Amino acid sequence: MTNVPELAALYRKMQLIRRVEEEAARAYAQGKIGGFLHLYIGQEAIAVGADAALRPTDYALTTYRDHGLALARGMSARALMAELFGKATGACQGLGGSMHVFDAERRMLGGYGIVGGHLPLATGTAFASKYRGDGGVTICFFGEGSVPIGEFHEAMTLASLWKLPIVFVCENNGYAMGTPIDRVLPVHEVTSHAVSYGIPSDRFVVECVREVVTRIGAAVERARTESTPTLVECLTYRFRGHSMSDPGKYRTSEEVEAHKRRDPLVRARAELVAERGEAAAAAIDAEIEAEVADAVAFSDTSPEPTADVLEPTTYAGPFAR
Ligand SMILES: Cc1ncc(C[n+]2csc(CCOP(=O)(O)OP(=O)(O)O)c2C)c(N)n1
Numbered sequence: 001m002t003n004v005p006e007l008a009a010l011y012r013k014m015q016l017i018r019r020v021e022e023e024a025a026r027a028y029a030q031g032k033i034g035g036f037l038h039l040y041i042g043q044e045a046i047a048v049g050a051d052a053a054l055r056p057t058d059y060a061l062t063t064y065r066d067h068g069l070a071l072a073r074g075m076s077a078r079a080l081m082a083e084l085f086g087k088a089t090g091a092c093q094g095l096g097g098s099m100h101v102f103d104a105e106r107r108m109l110g111g112y113g114i115v116g117g118h119l120p121l122a123t124g125t126a127f128a129s130k131y132r133g134d135g136g137v138t139i140c141f142f143g144e145g146s147v148p149i150g151e152f153h154e155a156m157t158l159a160s161l162w163k164l165p166i167v168f169v170c171e172n173n174g175y176a177m178g179t180p181i182d183r184v185l186p187v188h189e190v191t192s193h194a195v196s197y198g199i200p201s202d203r204f205v206v207e208c209v210r211e212v213v214t215r216i217g218a219a220v221e222r223a224r225t226e227s228t229p230t231l232v233e234c235l236t237y238r239f240r241g242h243s244m245s246d247p248g249k250y251r252t253s254e255e256v257e258a259h260k261r262r263d264p265l266v267r268a269r270a271e272l273v274a275e276r277g278e279a280a281a282a283a284i285d286a287e288i289e290a291e292v293a294d295a296v297a298f299s300d301t302s303p304e305p306t307a308d309v310l311e312p313t314t315y316a317g318p319f320a321r
Helices: 007-029 044-052 065-072 077-084 118-132 149-161 191-196 207-226 253-260 264-274 276-303 307-313
Strands: 057-064 109-110 138-143 166-172 199-203 232-233
Touching: 007 044, 007 065, 007 077, 007 207, 007 264, 007 276, 044 057, 044 065, 044 138, 044 166, 044 207, 044 264, 057 118, 065 077, 065 109, 077 276, 109 118, 118 138, 118 149, 118 166, 138 199, 138 207, 149 166, 149 191, 166 207, 199 207, 207 232, 264 276
Parallel strands: 057 109, 057 138, 138 166, 166 232, 199 232
Antiparallel strands: none
16 A cells, blocks of 8 residues: 655645746746747646655656656756756756656656657666666656557557556546547547556546545556556646647636636645645745745746757757767
8 A cells, every 4th residue: 555645745746836837837928938838737636646656766757748747756846947948957958848858866757749659668667677677667647649649559568568567647638739539539448448458457537636646556556566567547637728829729618617626736725724724735835936936036047058068969060979
C-alpha cells in the first residue's frame, strides 16, 4: 500500500502548478514567452498524485503539457519559469522551452512535442532499469490522442512481452486539440487496449488527489515488485484551450464551467480547510504567491543564453561540437 503524504504537501504542489501556469499565461500575453504554451490547469492532481507514488530515482516522461510534472518532481518555480522565458538560468538554459522541459537530476526525462513519440522512449528507460537491475520504475504520461498512434501499440507490446517495470498513464481529457474523443477513438475506454496486450489496467475519474496517489501507487508497486506494466486511464479535463493560441470554440462554456465546479484543486483545498482550518490553507497560498512572484522577477531579470551556449547546442558554427 502506497504511503499517502499529508494533504497539505499535495495541495501545496497543486497550487504551485496552478499559480505558476496562470502567471506563465500572463507572461505569454505580454510577449515574454515565445513559441507554444500548453497549460496543465485542471489536471494538476495527476502529476502531483503520481509523483507522490514514485521514488526520486524513478523515471518520468510526458508530453508537451509538461510544466506540472516538472514542478511535481521538484523543479523550482524559478528554473521552470526562466526556461519558459528562454533565459540562460532556466532548467535547460532556455534551450528547451515550454514543450521540452528536462531535469536529469530529478529524472524528469522530458517534455516531448511529437504525439506518441515518447512512449517507446519510456519503454526503453524501463528496459534499462530491468537490464541493470536498479529497481527503478518508469512512468509515462500521454493524452488519449496518442492511442491511435503506432508507438502506443509498439510500446504496449514490448512492455508486456518483456515484463517491464513501467506505468503508462493516459490523461484522458476528452479532446485531442479541438477533436473530441468520439472522433478519435472507436472505443472510448482506453484501458480496453490493456486486454489485447495482456497487462493489468485501472480507470478512474480524477477528483481526489489522494485517490490518485493510491491508484497510481498500486500500479507503481506492481511495476516495482513484479516487473509488470500497467495501463492507467485518468479521466480528467483541461480548463484552458489546447495551447495559448486556442480560443476553444469546440466546447460550450457550460461544459467547461461544469468541470470547473469539480476542480480537484478546489476539492483538495476544501478538504485541507476541513482538516487543518482556513489559516493553514491561506498560509500555503501566501507562500506560493511569494514563490511565484519571485520566479517571475527572477526570469524577467535573468540573461538570455549567449553564443557560447547557443552555438554548440543549437546552431552549427565555429564552436559546434
Ligand atoms: C505525431 C504528431 N501528430 C500531430 C501533432 C499535432 N498535435 C499536437 S497536440 C495534438 C493533440 C494531442 O491530444 P492528446 O494526446 O489528447 O493530448 P492533450 O493535448 O489533450 O493533453 C496534436 C494532434 C503532433 N504534435 N505530433
